[in-house]
Amino acid sequence: MDLALILIQTLNAVQYGLLLFLVASGLTLIFGVMGVINLAHGSFYMMGAYLAFTLTALTGNLLLAIVIGVVLSAVLGALLEWALFSHLYRRNHLQQVLLTYGLILIFEELRSVLVGNEVYSVKVPDWLNFSVPLGSVMTYPAYRLFMSGVCLVLALGLYLLIERTLVGARIRAGSSNRGMVQLLGINIDWLYRLVFALGVALAAFAGMLNAPASSVSPGMGTQVLIVSFVVVIVGGIGSVWGALLASLLVAFADTFGKVFVPDYAGIAIYVVMAAILLWRPEGLFKS
């Protein structure tokens, strides 16, 4: 076994895990705090990737595109919460699944109408378009290191926001008892809208950041959605800390699975999920 191989695969796994966390944290917040099963969350990720492609083509600058894209996504998230999701809190899960599944179809059709069914790739910015030598064997693309760094900063920021600030405390309180938080004089409607917008923006950001490292293609949202639900369930519904740990766990299982048991890599993450749920039926951390 080659040490360089383990090192690079570890970098790959960390990068994938942190990216997954950005998507899954929004999902777990919306699920945990508002109790809404949002199947359309993967569509926000896809939307981000297509935004990155379109805005980069328009502005010629990926970073600028990401900034504009994040703002647009957050606004869209707040609008969607106001128009659709705010009516779902008191509905049962079946109705939530139906509505959010309908949203997936709408997003896919919109994408098809607006940008077509083509597969696009986004260029890595010139100043990041180089590789770092790692060991004697190969080089590692600088953009992937950049991605890991950005995701790490965001993950830490999000963790501190939820676990260490007043807003975070209110969000967590809202997830356990909505009525009580409202009685304490906190505008729970706006708190929810904020959380939802944050979740949408995070998923879209993940899609935008990953666009140059991956491809922008129809159906990419569904793949991410499934893995994100695995993360949310393994981590414990509503727990940000759990989502972070579970993202990394799932990413390591997937990345190393692809190398050591390639024929079974597709099921590696589900085996991990099953094992953990047998051990802790409510996930790693209960919210």
Next chain:
Amino acid sequence: MSRLLSLRAVSRAAAALALASVAVAAQAQPAPVRIGLMLPSSGTFADLGKGVTNGFKLYVNEQGGKLGGRAVEYLAVDDESDPSKANENANKLVKRDKVDLLVGTIHSGVAQTMAKVARETNTLLIVPNAGAGEITGSMCAPNVFRSSFSNWQPGYASGLLAARKHKTAVTISWKYAAGDESVRGFREGFEKGGGKVLKDLNLPFPGVEFQPLLTELATIKPEAAYVFVAGAGQVMFVKDYAAAGLKTSIPLYGAFITEGTLAAQGDAASGLQTALHYADGLKNPKNEAFIASYTKAFGAAPDVFAVQGYDAAQLFDAGMRAVKGDTKKKAEMIKAMENAKLDSPRGPLSFSKSHNPVQDYYVRVARGTQNVMTDVIVKGLVDPSPDCKL
């Protein structure tokens, strides 16, 4: 009363006369031959479908719009590359539109269903792209032809090419039928040339997380690598390969890895060697004429898919000529198509017992946005199709 009777007699006579004249007219002017084009005009493969359609129509236009003395009528259906709609679409063309020839398609899953419908209804089918081995293998039929390739062929040719310079290789492919068939072809070609495949790496279709596989490839340190992915995967893979610093240390080979996406791949693809049955700007009189007339008609240079569409029409014409347009003489038509020796833009083209193309495979090098031919790797390559009982 008698007046009425005579009136009726007159009208009857007139009707009979009218019918007779129609029949005479019909004999003088035979009904057009009906061709069902079942190809994608939307989705990821839309451009490929357009190339096939353009190529087909170009040939027919070059014959003055007639095949075997009959005018040509097209009935087109967008197959959306969707296997779940394939049966309905193919049946619509065969049963409702009563086409004399079915042409399609790009997607292997859809083409396999088309082959099934063609077998059941004994309709003539020419597959102008899909490379699934079964079509001219276990599912082969007298009335089913292919004007493109089987996945095994370009894989095998690439294997021979890689074996010229290297002793060991690793393959990377999507885990699906086309990937498996292509890799099997590569392995056979590479081993025939004295090489050894150390390992087959793969990932689920249509994933593009190549990084972990590239890392493993680098640690196995083979002398060469072979890849089979398509569409979005091509661009991603070639770029990742260059970014991982592998391009110079482990030469990359592929068949379709550069087809149609060279502009998007940019510098990462420059110098990449591939083996395929066509190369951009191939030097032969037929291809030069083909490029000129294609460019004049459609305002862009043709690609391998246009060639495959053009040859589908040529192949059908060989049958039509043999029976002078009488499509009822199916057995005679098929015989003529089996024996056809076509002058294709890709070079000489004939057909194996299983109705798969017998063709030359070229070594191409990616230069700018062109796959430039540098050499011939194997002449008249036949897919052995051991499962075909024809």
